[in-house]
Amino acid sequence: MSRPLITENQVREALARGETAIHVQGDPIITPLAATALTDNGIYIVKTGDHGGFAGASEGRGELSPVSVKGYDTKFLLELYATMQRIRGFETAVGLLFKQQRIIGFAHLSIGQEAVPTGVCAALGPEDYLTLTHRGHGQMVARGARLDQMMAELYGKVTGNCKGKGGSVHLHDFQLGILGANGIIGANLVITSGAAMSAKMRGTKQVAVAFFGDGVVNQGAFHEALNIASVMKLPILFVCENNQYAVSMSERDATAAESIAARGRAYLMPGVTVDGQNALAVYETTKTAVERARRGEGPFLIECMTYRSRGHWEGETTELRPESERKQWQERDPIQRLARALIAANPATEDQLRRISDSVRDEVVEAVRFAEESAYPPLAEALRDVWSGEIAITQ
Ligand SMILES: Cc1ncc(C[n+]2csc(CCOP(=O)(O)OP(=O)(O)O)c2C)c(N)n1
Ligand SMILES: [Mg+2]
Structure with a gap:
């Protein structure tokens, strides 16, 4: 040719x-x-040709793929919808509580990006590993973490995932295979390579997933992790939540590549760009990547094109992104897109979807109540479970 x-x-x-x-x-x-x-x-x-051939892959970056619910089990579709609503409900509450100073410290919200963790986690097995970013609430919720424990952690209460000492960027749940969120961007990728190497050596068929942002791909850790994963054919999925900005730096201005997916192909693994506002497209590509990794065929990079609707962190007062761009992506809301497809193709009614949102709201209210009513950790516990020498603490 x-x-x-x-x-x-x-x-x-x-x-x-x-x-x-x-x-x-x-x-x-x-x-x-x-x-x-x-x-x-x-x-x-x-x-x-580079992008084609994989289920869910889109031809270009930032292009929408049809949300086609045909052929899926209704229960599965409603689960996807409920998970996205649960993430949105939890984070909307966090945003409000942050404003009221009930939550202090840092909170990075992923409102607008819910289809990515939802689609990815729907394709994983209970035994698989995950590592998360500083923007990891959605990834926790999609994996099935308890909202009340997460909320308590954000409040700094003793009932939280880190007994109130870690906050939002240190969420984890070892029972769910979540090895931790990470405040050092890029650091979780090499940790995930280690988890995947362990799974390979033990012959368990587990897969390890590293979520990361577009701001990570020019760091050494990213390249080290991809290289070793490819050389050793590790069962690992690199999932980029490309929300197009790292703080206020546009990915286009920061990264010399045709796409982030291309970075995967440079390391001889499939690299695919997916419509990250379509939970089903994300699910389909992840399923393919998981099956491939379990067969021992090595790593896979999925670049999910998405957009965060909030500032980099709650409390950020400046907005440097163009209003027209924000509006355009608001119209691509992943929850609304799935809702419209569900109603149009008839597996769900508006009433059914409203009942799901109502029940999610109740769960969030309950999580806030739990956090409010929990105690702060006692002072004597301040240095337990943290990296420190023995120091006596006095009141
Ligand atoms: C090694 C390191 N450098 C810088 C920072 C400060 N920092 C925190 S988040 C962030 C931007 C991350 O952007 P991206 O990876 O696109 O994730 P997003 O916030 O968009 O989800 C930066 C530079 C950090 N936490 N760690
Ligand atoms: Mg980003």
Whole structure:
């Protein structure tokens, strides 16, 4: 097959149509003038063959895929819907409680990104491992963690996951295989490689999943983790929640790559971009990646295109992202998209969906009550379970 040619004219035409990518089949020849125009205007070349072939994969970055509920069990679909609502309900409450200073410290919310952890966790088995980011509430909830324990941790109460001493960025649940959220971005990737290596050595068929943000992919830890995973064919899934910003730095301005998925392919593993506002697309790709890893065929990188609707952290007062962009992504709300598909194809009624949201609201209210009524850890416990020498504490 002859290689496609990309000329400067094609780039100008794509630009005039307001497109951000040119799709080609195979490996293109790019003329020097076209190369300059691509770089100057931030237009990507997307090789369709690279992305195709995997369930759920989308052709370009930021493009929506149809939310098609046909062929799925209704119970499964309603579970996905309930999980996304549970994440949204929990985090909406956290945002309010933060404003009221009931919760202090840091809280990074993932409102708008719920389809990613929901789709990923639906494809995992109970024995699998996960490591989470600083924006990890959704990942905890999607895995089935207790809302009351999480809320208590955010309140700094003794009934929390870290006995009130870790807060939002140190959530974990070993019984659910959640090896921990991590405040050091990128650090969880190498920990996940270790977990996957252990599973491989023990022959357990477990898979380890590392969630990470787009802000991680230019760090050494990212490259170390991908390289060793590929060299040793580790059963690991690298799941990028590409919400397009690291604090206020746009991913396009920070990363010299056609896509983050391409970084996976550079390390000789499949790298696929998925519509991260579609829980079913995320689920399908994850399922393929999990099956492949369990067969011993090694790692997989899934780049989920999404957007956070809040600031980097609660308490951030500036908003540097364009209003039009925020509005565009609000219209791609993953919960609304699934709700519309469920109602249109008829496996659920509006009433049924409302009952689910009501019951989630009750769960969140109960979690807040639990946290409010729990005690703070006693002073004598302050240095227990933490990295410290023996120091006597006096009141
Ligand atoms: C090693 C390290 N460098 C810098 C920081 C400060 N920091 C915290 S979150 C963040 C941005 C992370 O962006 P991204 O990975 O895209 O995740 P997102 O916040 O968008 O979910 C930075 C730079 C950190 N926690 N760790
Ligand atoms: Mg980000």
